[in-house]
Amino acid sequence: MLDPSKIRKTLDDTAAQLTKRGFKLDVAQVQDLEARRKQAQVAAQELQQERNKRSKSIGQAKGRGEDIAPLLAEVGALGEKLGEAEAELAAIQQALNDILLGIPNIPHASVPEGMDEAANEEVRRWGEPAEFDFEPRDHVDLGESLNAMGFDTAAKIAGKRFVTLHGDIARLHRALIQFMLDLHGGEHGYSETYVPYLVNPASLRGTGQLPKFAEDLFHIQEQDLYLIPTAEVPVTNIFRDRILAAEDLPQRYCCHTPCFRSEAGSYGKDTRGMFRQHQFEKVELVQIVHPGESYEALEALTGHAEEVLRRLELPYRVVTLCGGDLGFSAAKTYDIEVWLPGQDNYREISSCSNFEDFQARRMSARWRNPESGKPELVHTVNGSGLAVGRTLIAVMENYQKADGSIRIPEALQGYLGGQSYIGNGTG
């Protein structure tokens, strides 16, 4: 959420900044509601003040043993008028709040102009895509020939966009999780965390998935709980309604969870394989930082995610998302894209974002600034480090051999009892 008083004071400027991401703010509507809010709020508060004064004097009269009947008569229809004024104010505030909750974050000045991914800017590239002296296969072919991936089986058990993994591929999948957690926890200074996979609506409102993006989530009606679409939701909400001491910043968490997404808006997109699934594993990096340090934190966090790919020796590039491609809550996002020989393309494997105070305001996550002595909003930064399913795909496709076997990256061999190949081949 943007700062309501700032929107009020710099409405036109705010609207102009939002056009960078293709969002049209209805300035006239906000102005109208705001004017009505002001009028209604002043009216309601004056009536409340009147009520408070009279009630107090009734109490005082009663304390002195006087007859309060005439005072009660005087109050008359005040209560009714007050009720009406409060109801009117509540309705206006509700309407205003609905609009406010639906306004996306303002893109940072360094975010490139543009409306779709074609306008994203590549900032760096690492590694060279390997040359194969045979036609490289994609992970679906590889997985099925190894009898290690079951798309049909998963469809039978659950439905489309699920997978079963077996044997060494399942072990490799698990090893990737361990490897990532050890790297971020052990070397990058993140504290490993375990969280609920079901969350309440307030948590999703805090990070920005609700109220606008309910159709992307799996919802459990009976208890009104949602399956998490990313660990970002439960981890960031650890700090909802909290005030941290200055010395508690920054907070850095790494967290492995499954993620659940309905993929409602992506029918027919990436339907082959396990690139886009309803359920996937991810190791998430989350930082709660001093507002002056969030952009340094974003650079550092992106570097931490990249380090996973460097250790696995997987070629990748980093792009800055343009305004139109930016997620709802983000002020700036770097996508990390890994090379996939099966698609002959770089594909997203991590998304690292600075949300500035957008999420913090929604969830009232604050720190006490010693300079002012007052609670002020923190900044939140997070990113995937990395999406595990996609990393598995990348390892399989980049490390495949002509006979369909897969070499295991050196960084992972220790997690697999020293094993160096998966499959029938010896290399």
Add this chain to the structure above:
RNA sequence: GGAGAGGUGUCCGAGUGGUUGAAGGAGCACGCCUGGAAAGCGUGUAUGGGCUAACCGCCCAUCGAGGGUUCGAAUCCCUCCCUCUCCGCCA
């Protein structure tokens, strides 16, 4: 799941309808005292919002959440959430 107890400010804790935004204590900040410190004494110390160009100031809201009763609710009633104790069940 059954029975009971409870959720108050940074923390502990009083308050069961009326000058209570909230006693008292702890903590913290500043001042006095001291050679310095401790102790002692004094003062201050919630959050959100509105009016205002802004400061000062004034006002409104908030005692788990949401409704209700009342001129007036932290206090009474209802619903929900959470915590604790005992019993049952259980990975």
